[in-house]
Amino acid sequence: MSCEHLACARCGGPVSEGRCPACRAARAEMHHGHPNYTPHILIASALLIVLVALLAIHGSL
Template sequence: MTYDRLVCANCASPVSEGRCRVCRASRERLQQEEGPFGGLSPVVLISALLVLVAALALLAHQTI
């Protein structure tokens, strides 16, 4: 989940702006949970996976 569209229940502003302490705490927690691929969209991840599978198929075809 990304925090750029979340609205804080405490101050009713976007969490990404971090206006209150609740927003800032939520933003920090979500940033830590993202991991190395958290910033990438699912489309980019699927595209990268397809390219990897195609490269492996090509490599396997050349070794036969």
């Protein structure tokens, strides 16, 4: 997926031009990604799974 054809919801300009911080953040995220972005999502997902499992266990008792 490329950001070349995306329009920014904040400034209305092409994200690829990086006119505002939202553009630059979206562009950087798509092109390079944040080093801690994926691990953070994985950790959040793991915590959510544990939470759901705990709720399921308590719900079954």
